[in-house]
Structure formats: C-alpha cells, structure tokens
Amino acid sequence: MSYRETRDLVTTDMSTSYHSLDIYIHFPFCNQKCAYCYIPTWRYTEQDADRYVQALLHEITRRRVDAAGRLRSIFFGGGTPSLLSAESVARLMEAICARYPLAADTVVTLEVSPLDVTLEAIRSFSKVGINRTSMGIQSFNEHVLRTIRRPHSPAEAITAVKTLREGGIQDIGIELMWAIVPFPLPTILDDLAVAADLPVDHVTTMWYDIYRPDVAGRPAPPAHHELTGKGYFYGEEAMIDVYEKATRFMRQRGFRRVATDEFRRSNLHVPAGLCLNGPALSYTGNGALIGYGLGAVSSIGPVVTCYDSGLEEYIADPLAPKNLQQFTPEELVWFRLIYDLLVPGCCERDEYVRFACRESAALDQWFDCAVKLGFLTRANACLTLTDRGAAWFNFSFGVENYNSMAEKVKRLFL
Numbered sequence: 001m002s003y004r005e006t007r008d009l010v011t012t013d014m015s016t017s018y019h020s021l022d023i024y025i026h027f028p029f030c031n032q033k034c035a036y037c038y039i040p041t042w043r044y045t046e047q048d049a050d051r052y053v054q055a056l057l058h059e060i061t062r063r064r065v066d067a068a069g070r071l072r073s074i075f076f077g078g079g080t081p082s083l084l085s086a087e088s089v090a091r092l093m094e095a096i097c098a099r100y101p102l103a104a105d106t107v108v109t110l111e112v113s114p115l116d117v118t119l120e121a122i123r124s125f126s127k128v129g130i131n132r133t134s135m136g137i138q139s140f141n142e143h144v145l146r147t148i149r150r151p152h153s154p155a156e157a158i159t160a161v162k163t164l165r166e167g168g169i170q171d172i173g174i175e176l177m178w179a180i181v182p183f184p185l186p187t188i189l190d191d192l193a194v195a196a197d198l199p200v201d202h203v204t205t206m207w208y209d210i211y212r213p214d215v216a217g218r219p220a221p222p223a224h225h226e227l228t229g230k231g232y233f234y235g236e237e238a239m240i241d242v243y244e245k246a247t248r249f250m251r252q253r254g255f256r257r258v259a260t261d262e263f264r265r266s267n268l269h270v271p272a273g274l275c276l277n278g279p280a281l282s283y284t285g286n287g288a289l290i291g292y293g294l295g296a297v298s299s300i301g302p303v304v305t306c307y308d309s310g311l312e313e314y315i316a317d318p319l320a321p322k323n324l325q326q327f328t329p330e331e332l333v334w335f336r337l338i339y340d341l342l343v344p345g346c347c348e349r350d351e352y353v354r355f356a357c358r359e360s361a362a363l364d365q366w367f368d369c370a371v372k373l374g375f376l377t378r379a380n381a382c383l384t385l386t387d388r389g390a391a392w393f394n395f396s397f398g399v400e401n402y403n404s405m406a407e408k409v410k411r412l413f414l
C-alpha cells in the first residue's frame with residue numbers, strides 16, 4: 001500500500017484495513033535482573049505468571065482493536081517468555097488466532113534465554129506454533145557476561161543454538177549488544193565472528209543504551225554509568241567506525257543487513273518490510289502494530305498507545321491502555337520516515353513527498369542534506385541509509401523518544 005493510500009486512511013476512516021498486522025505480546029518476568037537491562041521486569045513465580053497470562057487472555061479477547069490486515073508476525077517478547085509453559089503459549093495463540101487468522105507464512109517468534117533451551121521444551125514450543133526464536137546472548141565473552149550479570153556462559157549459549165536447530169526451529173536468531181560500557185568497542189567484532197560460525201539465521205544487534213535511573217521499575221545503573229543514552233561513552237565517530245567494520249565483516253560471512261541493526265543469512269527470505277527485532281520496527285509502511293500486555297506499545301494509524309503502569313494494576317485492569325501520542329498527519333510522515341529508513345528498500349521519496357503535502361519541501365531539503373552528509377543514497381526513487389547513516393541512526397534514537405520523534409527527525413538536518 002502506498003503513502004497516498006495511507007494518507008487517505010489516516011484522514012478518513014481509522015477503523016480500517018492495513019497492509020499488514022504485527023502482534024507483540026509482552027511477558028515481563030525473569031529469573032534474575034541483568035545489570036544493564038532497561039526493561040521493567042518482575043521476578044518469575046509460576047503463580048504470578050499464571051495470573052498475568054489470565055490478564056493477557058482477557059485483554060486479547062476483550063480489547064477492541066480497529067485494525068484488519070494480513071497477520072505478518074507474532075512476537076512473544078520480554079522479560080523471558082521462554083519461562084512460559086507451552087500450554088500457556090498455546091492458549092495465547094488460540095486467543096490471537098480467533099481474532100486474527102494466522103497466514104501460512106506468519107512468523108511466530110519466541111524470545112528465549114539460553115538456560116531455558118532444552119530439546120523437550122523446544123519441541124513443545126514448535127508443536128504449538130513457534131517457528132522462530134530470538135535468543136538473548138549479548139556477548140560470547142565470559143568476562144563481559146559475568147560483569148553484566150548474565151546467568152549463562154558462552155558455552156551454554158553455543159550449545160543452546162545447536163539444541164534449537166535439533167528441536168526443529170527453522171529460523172534461529174540471536175541478540176548481541178554493541179558498546180557495552182566500559183568494554184572496548186571491538187568486542188562486538190569478536191562476538192560477530194563467533195556468531196557467524198554458528199548455525200544461526202539472524203543476528204540482532206542492539207546498541208547498549210544506558211538507561212535513566214529515574215524511570216519507574218528500573219534499578220540504579222552501575223557506578224561507572226555517569227551518562228545516559230547510546231554511545232556517548234565512546235563517541236560517535238568511533239561507534240560509526242566499528243559499525244562499518246562489523247557490517248563489512250558480516251557481508252563477507254554471507255549475511256546482509258536487513259535493518260540498521262539486523263543481519264540475516266543472504267539466502268533467507270524476509271517478509272516484506274518486516275523487521276524481525278521484536279515490536280519496534282514493525283512500524284514500517286502501512287502496518288498496524290498491536291501490543292498486548294504490560295509495556296507493549298500499539299501503533300495504529302496515527303495513535304501510539306501503551307499500558308505502562310505496574311504489574312498489579314495491569315492484572316487488575318488489562319483493558320486500560322494509555323495514549324502516548326496522537327500524531328497529526330504531518331507529524332506522522334516524519335515518524336514513519338524514521339522507521340521506513342531503518343529497513344532498506346522501504347522508503348520511496350515520491351510517495352513521501354506526495355503524502356506529506358505541506359511538508360514536502362522540508363522533506364526534500366532533509367533528503368538532500370542527508371545525501372550530502374553521506375547518510376543516505378538514492379537509487380531510482382528509493383532512499384536507503386548508507387552503513388554510516390545506519391550506524392548514526394542506531395544510536396540517535398532511544399526508547400524514550402516517541403513523544404518528540406517527529407520534531408527530532410526534522411531537527412536532525414534542517
């Protein structure tokens with residue numbers, strides 16, 4: 001669907017069809033708290049997890065969501081959703097599929113922790129519809145893992161990758177982090193070298209985001225974290241340099257960059273516009289993102305909502321999400337632009353300029369400037385981030401930026 005059509009949908013009827021639907025389900029429990037983690041989580045107990053799943057089922061079956069479209073993906077993220085039983089995943093899948101019919105190629109991802117990966121567990125998850133996993137590893141360096149309080153060793157993570165394959169998972173992703181303060185930046189190059197030798201299909205890499213200690217639910221950061229944000233500890237040029245080296249290395253090893261921070265084996269298909277890194281990048285094109293659970297963001301047309309209060313409040317009333325943002329059509333253009341640029345091949349200049357109406361001159365000026373700075377290239381009408389631009393984009397946007405996203409993008413070059 002083009003931006004012209006999107007514009008018509010946005011300005012006329014909001015309860016309407018989308019090109020695609022992506023569903024994110026959040027499970028906020030873990031067995032431990034890792035030192036760096038910016039996600040509010042609660043200690044796992046079977047009893048709390050059961051109460052939470054009941055609330056999720058209530059939300060999925062009762063919350064009115066005015067969006068129809070082809071179900072492109074379902075992502076069970078966390079927290080540690082591999083602590084869910086296969087029975088609970090089956091009940092959640094049943095509730096989702098009753099409202100949004102599963103397509104033959106719907107990608108259903110479960111985020112897993114290496115310590116939960118047993119052959120038996122993985123076979124049970126496969127049976128109830130999980131066809132992709134994304135495993136949080138962060139690094140293959142023993143010293144880094146111990147320092148950031150990960151519960152697994154490099155050897156356990158490597159064994160888990162092999163078990164996932166044996167257990168029948170077709171599409172295996174892993175998650176690594178760049179720039180873990182205060183370790184040397186090239187640590188990621190060693191980590192990617194290990195990853196490229198493993199039977200993994202997809203590598204998601206996150207820039208280490210030093211969180212703000214004042215946000216509810218997050219622990220105080222380690223003492224050496226005096227700054228917040230992405231990459232300020234190392235400096236932008238050093239970060240861009242290591243990103244370019246890493247991207248070159250991954251290409252040599254047969255991976256292509258399918259989003260700014262995603263590498264996928266070149267021979268593997270990726271559903272149009274879908275970014276496989278959980279929820280955030282499903283914003284591309286005219287997709288609707290529907291989030292269920294505590295902290296899960298929904299983005300439907302120009303409205304972004306989220307339920308971000310405490311666990312007990314959510315369990316007591318899972319139907320009360322709060323509006324984070326309502327974009328005007330002009331703001332929506334800039335907001336979408338960021339997400340479309342993250343995925344190569346998603347951003348068509350002509351459609352933007354037509355859709356943007358009053359903003360079109362500013363948009364063109366923005367594109368020109370980004371091309372001159374070496375952040376963007378044009379091929380026909382398609383605008384694509386260069387490796388340099390992708391690196392820079394990666395650490396320019398943090399999780400807290402929804403509210404000022406449109407304004408911020410404009411300010412970047414104008």
Ligand SMILES: C[S@@+](CC[C@H](N)C(=O)[O-])C[C@H]1O[C@@H](n2cnc3c(N)ncnc32)[C@H](O)[C@@H]1O
Pocket residue numbers: 030036037038039077078079080111112113135136137138175176177206207208209210211
């Ligand atoms: C919130 S975790 C959930 C998955 C799983 N529990 C795990 O341990 O990886 C999802 C991903 O968020 C990323 N993450 C968590 N805290 C982060 C931070 N401060 N900066 C950047 N990425 C972070 C990690 O890469 C992690 O793989």
Ligand code: SF4
Pocket residue numbers: 029030031032033034037038039041078079080136
């Ligand atoms: S990184 Fe994963 S396991 Fe660690 S606290 Fe965060 S959500 Fe839990």
